[in-house]
Amino acid sequence: VKALTLNRLMWICASLLAVLFVTIVVALKVGAVPLSITDLALNLGRVILGREARIPSEYRLIIFDLRLPRIVLAMLVGGALSVSGTGFQALLRNPLADPYVLGVSSGGGVGAILALILAPRYPLVTPLAAFLGAIATIAAVYFLGRRKGQLDSTTLLLAGIISASFLAAVISFLVTTLAGRDLRGIVFWLMGDLSTPLQPALYWVLVAGIILGVGAIYTTAADLNVITTGEREAIHLGVDVTRVKLVVYVSASLLTGLAVSVSGAIGYVGLLVPHAMRMLFGSDYRVLIPTSLIGGAIAVVAADTLARTVMKPTELPVGAVTAILGAPFFIYLLRRRLP
Amino acid sequence: MRTSYHRRILGATALCAIAAIVAGAQTTPPVPPRVTRGNGDNAKAAPLVVKDEAGRTVEIPQPVKRIISLAPSVTETIYALGLQDRLIADTDACDFPPAAQKLPKVGGPFTPNLEVIVSMKPDLVVVAANSGNRKETADALDLLHVPTYATNANTVDDVLISIARLGDVLGAGEQGRALSESLRVRLQDLHRRLEHTTPTRIFFVVWHEPLMSIGQDTYIADAMRRAGAESVIPIKEGYPRVSWEEVVRAQPEYLVFGSSRPEEITAMMANVRNLPGWRDLKAVEENKVVIVNDGINSPAPRIVDAIEELARRVHPEAFVDVPPTPVSVAHPMIELAKNALARAAVVAK
Numbered sequence: 001v002k003a004l005t006l007n008r009l010m011w012i013c014a015s016l017l018a019v020l021f022v023t024i025v026v027a028l029k030v031g032a033v034p035l036s037i038t039d040l041a042l043n044l045g046r047v048i049l050g051r052e053a054r055i056p057s058e059y060r061l062i063i064f065d066l067r068l069p070r071i072v073l074a075m076l077v078g079g080a081l082s083v084s085g086t087g088f089q090a091l092l093r094n095p096l097a098d099p100y101v102l103g104v105s106s107g108g109g110v111g112a113i114l115a116l117i118l119a120p121r122y123p124l125v126t127p128l129a130a131f132l133g134a135i136a137t138i139a140a141v142y143f144l145g146r147r148k149g150q151l152d153s154t155t156l157l158l159a160g161i162i163s164a165s166f167l168a169a170v171i172s173f174l175v176t177t178l179a180g181r182d183l184r185g186i187v188f189w190l191m192g193d194l195s196t197p198l199q200p201a202l203y204w205v206l207v208a209g210i211i212l213g214v215g216a217i218y219t220t221a222a223d224l225n226v227i228t229t230g231e232r233e234a235i236h237l238g239v240d241v242t243r244v245k246l247v248v249y250v251s252a253s254l255l256t257g258l259a260v261s262v263s264g265a266i267g268y269v270g271l272l273v274p275h276a277m278r279m280l281f282g283s284d285y286r287v288l289i290p291t292s293l294i295g296g297a298i299a300v301v302a303a304d305t306l307a308r309t310v311m312k313p314t315e316l317p318v319g320a321v322t323a324i325l326g327a328p329f330f331i332y333l334l335r336r337r338l339p
Numbered sequence: 340m341r342t343s344y345h346r347r348i349l350g351a352t353a354l355c356a357i358a359a360i361v362a363g364a365q366t367t368p369p370v371p372p373r374v375t376r377g378n379g380d381n382a383k384a385a386p387l388v389v390k391d392e393a394g395r396t397v398e399i400p401q402p403v404k405r406i407i408s409l410a411p412s413v414t415e416t417i418y419a420l421g422l423q424d425r426l427i428a429d430t431d432a433c434d435f436p437p438a439a440q441k442l443p444k445v446g447g448p449f450t451p452n453l454e455v456i457v458s459m460k461p462d463l464v465v466v467a468a469n470s471g472n473r474k475e476t477a478d479a480l481d482l483l484h485v486p487t488y489a490t491n492a493n494t495v496d497d498v499l500i501s502i503a504r505l506g507d508v509l510g511a512g513e514q515g516r517a518l519s520e521s522l523r524v525r526l527q528d529l530h531r532r533l534e535h536t537t538p539t540r541i542f543f544v545v546w547h548e549p550l551m552s553i554g555q556d557t558y559i560a561d562a563m564r565r566a567g568a569e570s571v572i573p574i575k576e577g578y579p580r581v582s583w584e585e586v587v588r589a590q591p592e593y594l595v596f597g598s599s600r601p602e603e604i605t606a607m608m609a610n611v612r613n614l615p616g617w618r619d620l621k622a623v624e625e626n627k628v629v630i631v632n633d634g635i636n637s638p639a640p641r642i643v644d645a646i647e648e649l650a651r652r653v654h655p656e657a658f659v660d661v662p663p664t665p666v667s668v669a670h671p672m673i674e675l676a677k678n679a680l681a682r683a684a685v686v687a688k
Contacts, residue, residue: 058458
């Protein structure tokens, strides 16, 4: 582990934030409706100067009601998934772990389908039900994954994988038997999709939850560094391993649940971004967690921009883009690590 | 020392968090005022407030001059009402009438591009709640304050009512009622012809791999009944996957397909007719396969054409030997002619 100075961390974050800024500007500019960069600058300037009344209405709708909220949502979801992936990889000490490995997304899927069946008319019920489904799954996996009162990585992983495949079967069952109900939305939900604008209030819930989750994981960063060298050693060095594991488990689950509830299951982000950041900046969790947060935001904003534009005006689900790009990228990372 | 380092980091994180909240506040601005539309000088009528067919309350500015259709059935109906001049865009799936393919596109019915829709400043977006569009799309358009009207038809009668209502909403009530009435007259005529026939047992093939058919509560099954045919699949809702065993046991008299490209169905049938399942059906053996036009798949005026086509195929006896027309039934025939004239007038306009 390289010696960490605050200076170095600041530099790394600043450079990543610069990349994020450029990504956001590009994402704001491109889309099915072409906007010139001068118009974009002009209208953003108007907002900053408080002259919003002078913005032409179509710009207001397209930039401020559609593109910007969607970019913000992509950032939030990307950051949450990546930090959660970092957390699960540390917790399970398994490089293949990602936010969905413990069945959270399938649990969310069951929740969303039940909401679409039972209360199709109410807009906030689906994300809430998805979140509850995700949390219920996490709780179930937690109790299945304990051995002798301790969270055991292998048992937890197996419990998660089994729960995920069981819940995926439940989803298939529900979708097939309820073919007559209006479940078309569920396809998008299962693939991961950011195209549907959210109720404004949900952004606040997301921001608050993500600050809470990321903050909690970050407090364990130094301890995670020790735990990754071995649990026994960590205990000898005075780390409260049980507490750290619980904090990471609950926070990473909260982050995944939040992301799943608003965007469905966007694959590969939580798996790849932590790996990429580890290769770029080393495996110190004090660096890895903030860089994963920003890197995840960059990744999902970029992927969603592609989803919006490659086939315009038709949109692809962002989950399809992350999977198409993510799988080859993962292979690339894998090959690079080999001697 | 470690703690003080951590404090600084946490302080920085908290700052970032506050920045995020501020940024979040700016990205979700207060509800913007309703989009003001061009040509503001001519006096505008008060907006029409209606309950649409999905039960949503919609405020529709009057007159409706710029319409975007998000479903093939809606596009077809708007053309049939003679309102195509006001249709400014539709979807990739809108292929009837052929002229509709040339309109600007806003994406597919499942994946319409909201940016494009908003940028076209429509007075009204029309969606089909049960055939083509996602509920999320209508919800999203509501959030963006784009007036959105949903049609929803689960029976052939619903289709006729829906057409008349859409006419009313678009300020073409006269045309809507005339069109709806002409379709009703044709269906009544058909009903009279088929009154004493026994329903033919058919199997409607929605998709062949996996085998999918229609539920009894769908408008397609209702259209089958109007044509004197009855689906052998007892399942009620939706478009179920069905087992070959069930179909083979039921031995339908006809297989029915709805397609705009009958040659593709014929080619497909030639490929599969020796496969287990298909080869066990008497209907396949005797080549009793009916391909009606793809209007059957869409809750729009052409569904009546498809019903008539199917009726002629499965009940030829009701059409070759038309019973002598009694005086009492002459009246609807006159009305039929009258309606045909009215429809022609609408089309000409």
